[in-house]
Amino acid sequence: MCVVALAHRVHPDWPLILIGNRDEFHARPAAPLAIWDDGSGIVAGRDLQAGGTWLGVHAPSGRVVVVTNVRGALPDPTKDSRGALVVDMLRGAGGFADPAAGDLGRFNAFNLFAVGDSAARLLSNRPAPQIAALAPGVHALANEPIDQPCPRAERLRTALDAVVGAGADPEGMLDTLMATSDPALFLRGDVYGTRASTLVAVAADGGVRMIERRYEAGGRPAGTTALEFRIG
Template identity: 80%
Template sequence: MASHDMRAMCVVALAHQAHPDWPLILIGNRDEFHARPAAPLAEWGDGSGIIAGRDLQAGGTWLGVHRPSGRVVVVTNVRGAMPDPDKESRGALVVDLLRGEGRFADPAADDLPRFNAFNLFTVDGGARLLTNRPVPLIMPLESGVHALANEPVDAPCPRADRLRLALEAVVAAGAEPESLLETLKKEDDPALFLRGDVYGTRASTLVAVSAGGDVRMIERRYEKGGRPAGTTALEFRIG
């Protein structure tokens, strides 16, 4: 339930069918309380086929890839509303969408108010935006670069705009997407990377999927004050 719900990714950008070599690029920072336990990026040992970090308090995830199907899902929370402890877990929504089974594997707009405020990208062939702020909405996304942070989708968000512009530049240059991990931790850009001792950026994650189904997935983890706490880099094929 949401009293155990995680904060989710807090700024994320998606390039969908836009880069010449990587038709899917997803990049984002997860901001969370440092005291909240999480497992590093790995393939889950439960037979689900999910490759993701894991929230050890509620058991869900904020961003993941489903290796058998190639589905990719990422969620952000939305600021402003007090979390309701009786709502469903946003991390469980991500897991059901990734697996393609479970109560929320194919949600309707009417299901979205059952969760605390969120924005979500899901890519499964096509790409969609799911949100329940300011109103419940499920919307297909055109090819191009899209970004979300923890603001309602109709509100201005300089943080999301900054990451979207960085991803657009990589796409326009046909450049390697790993450079975006440096963008997420620029010393002179506190808008993207939060260095708090109690609450701050816990992980920067990149997912890049080639036209042939090769996936490059990198997670850089951080502890209090933005100090590096380890990196996991995986390469695998989907399908």
């Protein structure tokens, strides 16, 4: 996931909204959004190369986690999987279920939003490992270190902030912002580009609307999955 925005406890109908694009090589295999069949309670797409995920919801607990990589740092194949970090944090079990700042250097460069128990956190290991609580509001991440300005993230944050301010249905963002030819948000490359646009919207009563729109090379639509379920 390369650009993502989070609205945390500010929309009148949806206390949690998460929307973003996953940009990746088109040749990297991935499974569509689904309820995982391993009994974990995770609802997510799946990276079939490393086995983890970039964005997911843990239906029993309501935890939501999303990760982006950070450009400018060469990946080290000996590092632990960022997708596995997301899975452990979603399940609340495993070696990285509740990572400390000292654990974050074990992964290649990343930024991460984690929401659970009505609290939201930012985790990052660029420019240095840190874990910070997020106040209610609209926040955004992309592929830049968190101490650097990122016009792409700010564009999405501003758009989600407008949806929040209007009390509007967040699903419209998938049409008006995520599936456009604007390279600021949607990448139409033949080798590398936007693979999926995903919306997670959690209502005050615990109902969840989760939509994934998938794309192949050149930005051609490759299918949509829309799920509704409850947390807890």
